[in-house]
Amino acid sequence: MDLMNPSSDTGRDPSGPTGSDNASDSPLLSRLSHKAERYHARVPGIGRLPFRVVAIIATLIFVNALVWAACGVVLHYNTSLVSTALLSYTLGLRHALDADHISAIDLMTRRLIASGQKPVTVGMFFSLGHSTIVVITSIVVAATASAVSSKFDSFSRVGGIIGTSISAGFLLILGILNMYILYKLVQHMRVLLYTHPSSSPESGDNFKIQGAGCLFHLFKRAFALIDRPWKMYPLGVLFGLGFDTSSEIALLGISSLQAASGTSIWLILIFPILFTAGMCLLDTTDGALMMALYTSTSLARDQIAVLYYSIVLTGVTVAVAVAIGTIQMLNLVLNVAEPKGRFWDGVELAGEHYDVIGGAICGSFLFFGALSVLLYKPWRRRVDRKRAAMLSEDEQEHSRDESGEVGIGSASAVEVESSDEIRRAGAARGADGEEEGMGKPYQTISVQPKSDNDNSGIEHR
Template sequence: MASPLSRPRFRHLIAQHRAPISQLLLLLIANLAAWAWALVAFAGHPGLLGTALLAYLFGLRHAVDADHIAAIDNVVRKLMQQGKRPLSVGFFFSIGHSALVVLGVAIIVRATSALNDRIDAFKEIGGMISTGISAFFLLTIAVTNLVILVGTWKRFRRVRGGGTLAEADLDMLTAGNGLLARLFRPMFRLVTKSWHMAPLGFLFGLGFDTATEIGLFSVAAGHASDGIPPSAVMVFPVLFAAGMALIDTLDSVLMVGAYGWAFVNPVRKLWYNLTITSVSVLIAFGIGGIEALGLLARQLSLRGGFWDQVTSLNEGLAHFGYLMIGVFVLAWAVSACIYKWKGYDSLPHPAQGAPLP
């Protein structure tokens, strides 16, 4: 008896998640293909296979850099607020970022000796551009989410006090015609589709300024100067990109699942927005602010107690990604528990009321 019932449910589950399943299968195939290429290219050279593993680990590690996690999770939350299921945000972000990494390694392989004299200046200019773009984007997203947070809190407080709320009021948070909505509309439009993250990911990678990227470029340059064929050296960035894309895509799928629980019921949507948007705002302001202050400190050669702390925090940003994933997952779990404990499901259903003034 369970079998006939479970089969339609299973089919419905597969149909509902066809896109992320297809993406993850594609990425798994890409990862296997990259490793097959490495095994063929470096057959009989265990040392080079060890270097290939290092490049792959660099990619896995780079995917949890703080700017990656903050950008992906904030954009997922923003697009979910607009009624979309942005399962591909992490995928497209990593595709854009990977394109830049592969292009950079290709340039290094072609002109290793010429770049050796100029790599420091190139890295300095690129690092400044990349950090500036990253900080501006994260701070813009933080302001956008702060506007959503204030509006959500006002509406949730009204519902908790016995008032009703129409679904249209939730839409007003991103598409309203009030003063704040008009003021911040360009920010809301910054990213409106998952694929918009591809060019943004490309721009994020302009600096080659994180430890993992610098490590990858050093590996590629070293082996290119040793006379290894360019086709073999290009295995390293492909492995890096494959590992990074897998983790970034899993991150966005995970966050869509968490947000999806919240958006089934409009009251639950309000409550969850209060908790998760607060976390998003704090993280985006924190990471973006640290990057902006760090850029200022480097360009103006600022020293002293406060600026030394800023520099130290910038150097430690590479380790924040793991913590941020845990914070988002914990916030989702705590939000669900508090929601049930407080009995907010018993509040008047928002769809029963008219839009609030």
């Protein structure tokens, strides 16, 4: 995976609305896509967001407008349902901010980015899967309002246990896996900060990490199933089995009441469709914007900045996932074992206000994002000073090494020169001695045979 190169084409989301494969199938779509990209780059503020993010959000806004236009035609002849339709759409927007939605979408977006993709449709497919259960159940409730209403409580209890178990376990496991990603990000940041700038992997090397840790091998098959954004659809279906939020219960209640009052089932379908449109709009926007944050192209050439913001966002994501997963697990224990006490009253209160918690999660990302931007400049100045000092020390050491090498070379040359002079001086003295010896009288010693009268036998001349 290539976290540090957001402009890479590796792992493009084939489900995205602006995929190159779809655009290349039709010259008209290709021309429209190129024109849209040019206009997108000129719009202040929006031009900073990736084109695919803007495209998917604009597509969902357009779809919502179409849904409201179609519903408006129907509601024109059934004005008594206008307020109920507005309530259903508002419930969908509210349900999109539930904590389990925000956490699941953000975590899976982070994991798919870590595997080298650029997913912008994670939230859309998750909300579509979640809405499938809501739509089907609304139809069933509307079709058999009197028969199902008496048995809905038991079905909701069983579905709540299943859905809560799946969502809580999923969030906790993905939170732990993202802890590994956070650990790798911190390790790479330490490498950049505590190694020499010229030898650090900041230039040329792309930082790659695996989107899984030691627990990945235990859940390899389960998590290997979600390697594309569209595979969030079945996960959304599983999450939708819970019926553990007031918005879903309220929608089903609306369907039941309208059916009991004699409203046609085809008119009742307006409510879950509007619910789906509102939830899909916000969940898709959340996933697309998180992808833009995690792969910000404005910081692509500065690995320290990218790692800094990635650590902040991943840290918040891990904290949120673990917190929400823990709350859901405690709610599961509360619903099954029904313990008593102030602590469990607080757990029940938290479970009843998931929309508030979800809004707080979105606010926490904005708060910590803004705080990290404010703290980045002074922190970066300290980092740059430290790296500049490291570079200066290295240059001084390098210059000392070079001067030492020059000194050793000069001493060797002086030694060689001195040796040559000594040899020349010795040769000169030897020549002078030879000439001096030739200029003086010399004495010879001869040995003669010894006679009887001469005791010395040596003659001196």
